[in-house]
Amino acid sequence: MPLHAVRPKILGFISEQASAWLVALVVFLVGMGLTFIVAWAASDLYQQQARQRFQLLVNERYSRLQERFDDQEQRxxxxxxxxxxxxxxxxxxxxxxxxxxxxxxxxxxxxxxxxxxxxxxxxxxxxxxxxxxxxxxxxxxxxxxxxxxxxxxxxxxxxxxxxxxxxxxxxxxxxxxxxxxxxxxxxxxxxxxxxxxxxxxxxxxxxxxxxxxxxxxxxxxxxxxxxxxxxxxxxxxxxxxxxxxxxxxxxxxxxxxxxxxxxxxxxxxxxxxxSGNTLAQSSLEATRRLTLGDHVYALKLRPSRVFEQVNHSSAVSILSMGSLLSLLLSALLYVVMSQRQRALKLVEQRTGQLRQREQELRAAHGQLRSVLNAATQVAIIATDLRGVINTFNAGAEQMLGFEVEQMQGHVPLENLHLAPELEARAAQLSRTFGKHIAPSHAMLVESGDNAHEAREWTLVRKDGSRLTANMLATALLDDHGLWVGYLAIYLDVTEQKRAYEALAARDRLLKKLSAHVPGGIFQFTLGPHDNWRFIYASDGIRDIYEIEPGLLQQDAQQVFERIHPQDTERVRASIRLSALQLSHWREEYRVQLPQRGLRWIRGEATPEELPGGGTLWHGYVSDISDLKRVEEELRALSITDSLTGIHNRRYFQDRLRTEMIRVKRASGGLAVIMFDIDHFKRINDLYGHGVGDGVLQELCRRISQRLRRSDVFCRLGGEEFMVLCPNTDGAQAFSLALELWQGLRSTPMDGVGTVTASFGVASWRGDEGIDGLLLRADSGVYAAKQAGRDRVEGERLPGTS
Structure with missing residues (x-):
């Protein structure tokens, strides 16, 4: 039967003999009609949505304004x-x-x-x-x-x-x-x-x-x-x-x-x-009644140009896109029909040529058979386009146990493969190409990502046993580049796979054990020529240094680049000392990570000497940043006054002892300024303790702004405060106290007015201790209160009053 006797229909209902121009015109007109219907529906929907949005905005604006009017009445x-x-x-x-x-x-x-x-x-x-x-x-x-x-x-x-x-x-x-x-x-x-x-x-x-x-x-x-x-x-x-x-x-x-x-x-x-904004061209309008006192006001609301721009109709866009889509679809259909008609003519020509080449291939088949049988270690199998075996060499007979007469021309290649593997591969290829791939061709189709590369398959021998083989499949082409079949080459890798699986099982066990250890496990070597290298690094290392374990095995210097510059030399020196003494290595240091920033790390390792020279450490590293942060927070809480945020009595006493030791050993000046808020109990009684706490906080803020960076500001308790002034003599401390006193009383505090304090100043003398220095400062405060408060008493330069 000639090829033109049975003509397929395009899209199931269009004859291929129909004019491509006519089909494209009909599709374009139908598309335009559907576009107008969708645009009309979208326009009507837009009007409804615009009214709903406008009413929502009106109700929200009216409620807000009426609340403001009611608020004025309430106030x-x-x-x-x-x-x-x-x-x-x-x-x-x-x-x-x-x-x-x-x-x-x-x-x-x-x-x-x-x-x-x-x-x-x-x-x-x-x-x-x-x-x-x-x-x-x-x-x-x-x-x-x-x-x-x-x-x-x-x-x-x-x-x-x-x-x-x-x-x-x-x-x-x-x-x-x-x-x-x-x-x-x-x-x-x-x-x-x-x-x-x-x-x-x-x-x-x-x-x-x-x-x-x-x-x-x-x-x-x-x-x-x-x-x-x-x-x-x-x-x-x-x-x-x-x-x-x-x-x-x-x-x-x-x-x-x-x-x-x-x-x-x-x-x-x-x-x-x-309002001064531009009115939109819209019929939408709403009126509401606003009440204030004994008056009623009319609130008129209409949409603005902004509302019109935000809520524009999509009908024009639908018409534009629909027209363009209809035009593109008609053009595409025209091209497809034209190309298909030309392709069918080309198929008729090629069919005659293929029949001629079939005779030539049969003549060359005998020679190819002899060449293929010479390869006895590999299985070489050729198929036609349907996947039926037409070549089965001696290596295939030896590997699979089948005879050539049983296979050639009768058995498809898929019968030699394990069916579940073919179905899984076919499903994967179908998703990749977006079309159905039959399981019978799954082993012959190149996926694109691993084209022309060997793939591992499970084959079934004649006795039912299985073997694992690497298969390389390629297409067979004639002299004109036409596809005439497939060629598959199999290499038995069953024993190799067993050895590989044993190694993989050992690696999985090691990885599972290391995954339950907090931090990272490593093996590290230091060679005779100062070569640093990681032999092994678990996945936990990735979280510690934000470096892939594989990269560390190539270059150990990346770890030292992560270590904080102030800790790098100390860590290197500790490693060299551990190698020299073969002593246990333990170190805490900081690292700078690209994502998590500054972190604290603790590392421990046990060294052993290598036979060829050098040292090998077995150890682990863990992140102790949370522990360090808790320690720092506890220390800060122990020396900080919770109300005012300045240092407390405990910190003052520790710092004063340190400064006393310093001046006794290296000489230099030291002075203290003690002050007490005047009539603070009256503030609490009149305004409450909440206001009193605010006065303490505002006082500390003002005093802190006027102190020097070297001064230490502390709250001894209640309304009593102390300023420790290192490297300062009595005259300098008295001048600073006058400045603090003036800054405090010059600006009233909100709600309570002017707050004053009585100051006492004392400088250290070589023949006294801590108690004597504090007693003289406290005596100065007492003298200031006795003299009428709101003043500074203490040591002064000769001639000052």
């Missing part, structure tokens, strides 16, 4: 209760309470109500308390502060805590401004929080000037003698709307939302705040 309510529950509040108390509340609030103000007949006495009283003239003022037509005109009631600013560096105009009458006055009247009637109409805040940057006043009444609490009275004053939060809203939100260039806040109770519907 002002706290200040209101502070006044309601106090009989009289001083300026310092007001500042201490109001200053921590200044979070997103421009200022807090206390303004009492003052009536006409109380004005003069009120102004005089405030002037006496402030030590400065005080009067109630108002703004004239030019915007300047002038004395307030006579009226029945005034509400002047008495206390103010603000973020403005210029402060607030004390004495400014809020009752004189109509907008502020209307807000105060509403508060007076409702006795509840009230918010002013939008206004331009005074003394605020233009960008932050638009804001409101949040006002709360201050009244005496109701008692059994009478009901609650009218407010006797007001506490006011001055709120910049931009500061309240924009603080902590994304910058305009990164914000997904365009935001606008409008006062719904304002007849002019003025905008209190509007």
């Amino acid at each position: 002002l309510g706290g200040l209101q209760r502070f006044f309601d529950n106090s009989h009289k509040i001083s300026r310092k108390e007001f500042d201490g309470f109001a200053q921590p509340l200044l979070l997103r609030t421009w200022a807090y103000v206390w303004a009492p109500r003052v009536f006409r007949d109380q004005r003069k006495a009120f102004e005089q009283q405030v002037s006496r308390e402030r030590g400065l003239p005080f009067a109630i003022h108002e703004l004239d037509e030019t915007g300047k502060l002038v004395p307030a005109a006579e009226r029945d009631e005034y509400v002047p600013v008495l206390y103010s805590q603000t973020q403005n560096i210029l402060g607030s105009p004390l004495g400014f009458d809020l009752w004189a401004q109509p907008l502020r006055r209307s807000t105060l009247e509403r508060v007076q009637k409702s006795v509840k929080l009230a918010v002013s109409q939008p206004m331009q805040l005074v003394g605020v940057e233009p960008a932050y000037a638009m804001g409101v006043l949040l006002v709360a009444p201050v009244s005496r609490a109701a008692t059994a003698q009478g009901p609650q009275k009218e407010p006797y004053g007001y506490v006011i939060a001055v709120i910049s709307m931009r500061q309240l809203v924009a603080d902590g939100l994304p910058k305009p260039g990164r914000d997904n939302l365009v935001m606008q806040i409008v006062d719904t109770s304002d007849t002019q519907q003025r905008v209190l705040y509007e």
Whole structure:
């Protein structure tokens, strides 16, 4: 039957005689249709997702802003209760309470109500308390502060805590401004929080000037003698709307939302705040209600250009990629069909040539058979393309026990192999090439990674016994380079494999034993000519030095390159001494590792002398970094004061003994400075022990900054401290004590004010011991306290007072 009588179909349904151009066009049109459908679905999904993301952003922004509005009410309510529950509040108390509340609030103000007949006495009283003239003022037509005109009631600013560096105009009458006055009247009637109409805040940057006043009444609490009275004053939060809203939100260039806040109770519907980012071209919009005091504000939110850029539709990308894919697929199909049609024509031509060559090969087969039979130590087997044996030499008969007549033309090569090995090899090759490889061809296919190299297989003899052979398989080609079969050459390696497995078993046992030893085990030699070499190194060496054991056997110098430069010579010297005396080697040293950095290593080894000269050590090395770190931490804890972080009494006593020995042996100066915090018990009683601990820590920080590097600063206990000054005489120590004293008292500490201390100075005398030196320093502290505290007493130069 001619070849064209049975024509296969491409892809199972396209005849190979169909026009390649027509098939490519149909595929392109179908691909474009599918692309448009996917793009339409993606566009609809994008719209839904954009609405959902926008609503999530709106809800999050609304919740955040309403929390900030509620927070302002709570903070002002706290200040209101502070006044309601106090009989009289001083300026310092007001500042201490109001200053921590200044979070997103421009200022807090206390303004009492003052009536006409109380004005003069009120102004005089405030002037006496402030030590400065005080009067109630108002703004004239030019915007300047002038004395307030006579009226029945005034509400002047008495206390103010603000973020403005210029402060607030004390004495400014809020009752004189109509907008502020209307807000105060509403508060007076409702006795509840009230918010002013939008206004331009005074003394605020233009960008932050638009804001409101949040006002709360201050009244005496109701008692059994009478009901609650009218407010006797007001506490006011001055709120910049931009500061309240924009603080902590994304910058305009990164914000997904365009935001606008409008006062719904304002007849002019003025905008209190509007973000400055660019509005996106979108129909999405949301409105929420924000409440502050007795006002309701409209929060309008729309998507910004940033939101539009982040949430762009993928329809255009899908159309572009789909069109390109359709075009590429149609072009590929066109090329495949064209090449297949040309290939089939070429196959018809080659078939005739192959039949001619078959006759020539049969003639040459007899000669090849004679040559192959001459190789009796190796099995040479040739097959056709199907894997059926057509050549079986005498070496194969001797190795496998089969006769040539039984094998040639009847038995496939796979029958000589162990079936599980073929199946495993076929599965591996299938994964490598991405297509199915039959087990019958697994031994003949080159995997690419080990092409043209011998591979080990298990063969089955005629009597059922097995042998291990190395097989080299190659393709047989004709004169035109066409594939006509396979050639396999087998070499029996059964005895070699048994010897290798015995050696491998011994190595595995040694490796398993060394794996359970902490650290690394090694054999190390030092030759007569100072040659350093590792004969053996276990896997544990890799963790110790971060060097592969195989590399150490090639070059032992890599270990010494890892050892810290300060320890290298000591380690080398200890190895040479151990070789000289044949004594046990034990050393602790540091190594610098590329990944784990500085580590501590302990090594031990037993030497023996080699017959040809040199020394061999059997030993191990282990990582003791954790042990060293624990020792260092315990030492640090034993000499450090846990509260202040400076040295403790124990360290001071050890260091003082060392310095005393030094000055007695080599002369030189030595002085101590002892000081005690004045009235420290009063600080603990007034502010609590937590504040007292903070005072101790801040004092140690200040003193440490002013000490020299050679000085030793210690806490003896409680509020008593000591500074040890090596190589320092009495005059120098007294000068240093004056500097420490001045640095401590010059700057008040937060929450407690100025903290002082009494200092005593003493320098060492050649005829006294430690107790005498400390007694004189303690006497100096006692003298300073007796003289009124907050001073330095001790040895001075002649002529100083």
